[in-house]
Amino acid sequence: MSLTNIAVVYYSSTGTNYKLAKWAEEAAKEAGAEVKLVRVAETAPEEAIAQNPAWKQHLEETKDVPVASNDDLEWADGFIFSVPTRFGNVPAQVKSFLDATGGLWFNGKLVNKVVSAMSSAQNPHGGQEQTITNLYTTMFHWGAIVAAPGYSDQSVFAGGGNPYGTSVTVDQDGNMQEDVEAAVKHQAKRTVDIASRIHSK
Numbered sequence: 001m002s003l004t005n006i007a008v009v010y011y012s013s014t015g016t017n018y019k020l021a022k023w024a025e026e027a028a029k030e031a032g033a034e035v036k037l038v039r040v041a042e043t044a045p046e047e048a049i050a051q052n053p054a055w056k057q058h059l060e061e062t063k064d065v066p067v068a069s070n071d072d073l074e075w076a077d078g079f080i081f082s083v084p085t086r087f088g089n090v091p092a093q094v095k096s097f098l099d100a101t102g103g104l105w106f107n108g109k110l111v112n113k114v115v116s117a118m119s120s121a122q123n124p125h126g127g128q129e130q131t132i133t134n135l136y137t138t139m140f141h142w143g144a145i146v147a148a149p150g151y152s153d154q155s156v157f158a159g160g161g162n163p164y165g166t167s168v169t170v171d172q173d174g175n176m177q178e179d180v181e182a183a184v185k186h187q188a189k190r191t192v193d194i195a196s197r198i199h200s201k
């Protein structure tokens, strides 16, 4: 019997979603999955990145993380996405990545993939839920099966109670305002569990 394949796909300018993705990677491995952690390619102009030292530093620190590709999506039985809020929506970098999945979609390669998503924003009501549901809208079009956490574990309540997917508030210095580690790990394990039931090998 082969393992369930999970792609943890994240975009992060300043490290928050990288950290969420690393927790998800750890938990998915603990749950027995074969896990690939991949980052969505940075497409912002160098001048823009250079104006924000935290952004520049994070990009430099994570340059060795493999860049996400359609092959990763095809390989995976389930995906865990983690993306920051940009005005209540996914970052342009992530939208570009999603818009490049047309070929996979056309060939039915994303049907029945199990997916869940996480997010962050600077304000507690700054758009995290909207960002996650906007991401899910694309995944509904793929024919993916959204495995939102709901209130399936106490850690969801403790992490702020977002049933759509774990989300966190982060201040300007990059400090997370809620303790969401357990919620992230629960969400990742639940995604592995559901993916393994649907894609039993």
Ligand SMILES: Cc1cc2nc3c(=O)[nH]c(=O)nc-3n(C[C@H](O)[C@H](O)[C@H](O)COP(=O)(O)O)c2cc1C
Residues within 6 Å of the ligand: 011, 012, 013, 014, 015, 016, 017, 018, 084, 085, 086, 087, 088, 119, 120, 121, 122, 123, 124, 125, 126, 127, 170
């Ligand atoms: C262009 C832009 C738009 C943003 N829009 C919002 C917003 O609408 N609400 C909010 O609370 N935070 C907003 N933020 C803050 C980001 O969500 C926050 O920096 C991000 O969650 C940090 O994640 P990261 O460290 O993984 O990059 C915005 C940031 C940028 C750069």
